Amino acid sequence: MAKLFLVRHGQSQWNLENRFTGWQDVDITELGQQEARQAGLALANEPIDIAYTSTLIRAQHTLSIILHEMGDPPIPIVIDAALNERGYGKLEGLNKAETAEKYGSEQVHIWRRSFDVPPPGGESLKDTYERVIPYYERFIAPKLKEGKNVLVVAHGNSLRALIMFLEHLSPEQILEREIATGQPIKYQIEE
Template structure:
């Protein structure tokens, strides 16, 4: 049975500092490195043929640690911005609590948790979905259809968009889904392009 593995990068420095990170290239913390190693241990007995990740260092560093942990540092790795985190635009780098004080808790909640409302200068989850899913269909799904086990190491919102697609979730359902850092999610892929 073909498998698809999804991993959100380990804790980043700005996760730790409660900042909007988005497309900023912030690396993982010591805890994030530990989470990546734990993800590798969880995937130790799985066969992984190819990996996909974003252009951001926190995802790439997490992937590197996972592959070292499972003893497969040389499998093909495809890097693409289509898998980048959702852009938070003008909010990137700002502390989330301070932003809530400035713009109001309700407005920040809408920016963070609505499906189709983007923060100033940034992307909504719908915008993220609209770049992640065509990339998945054109570049990742063919690898699964060819019988390869695929690992994707990316970000909370790019993975949330993909999970919405794979599980046929509504916007309301996906907004309630939390994705823990460094905790692998495994799907089985059948030959009718369906998740089991």
């Protein structure tokens, strides 16, 4: 039986500033580094065979701190844009509260929390799902089937898409799911 560990990157600078981050390459804060260290300590006794992360620095930096806390196991690290955060398009960089004032809180809530309505020029959670799940099935699931333990360090929405798939959640159910920064989520994967 293999284990799959999912970790959302530690707090980023734009999380702290309440800004839409999406595909912008923003690093983690000091608190984000602490969260990553805590995640590494929580996973210290778990054997990891391979790690996957996105192309964005906040996920890669988090992964590197986690692995350091785990004693820097000599494992392959795979970096792929398929695991990147949901693209927020024209909202990226904007303050969420100011955006709600400009477009109305109801519209911003729809952009952020509906399953299939994308923000202007961005991706919906459904779009993100359609990017993440084929990648998971093609590259990550086969490793789990081989009995390998896998660590994925990614983003709130790319991980929500994966959790939706793994737990067979409806669009309504996944919209209620929050994923804390730096908190490992563990799955036992049966053959």
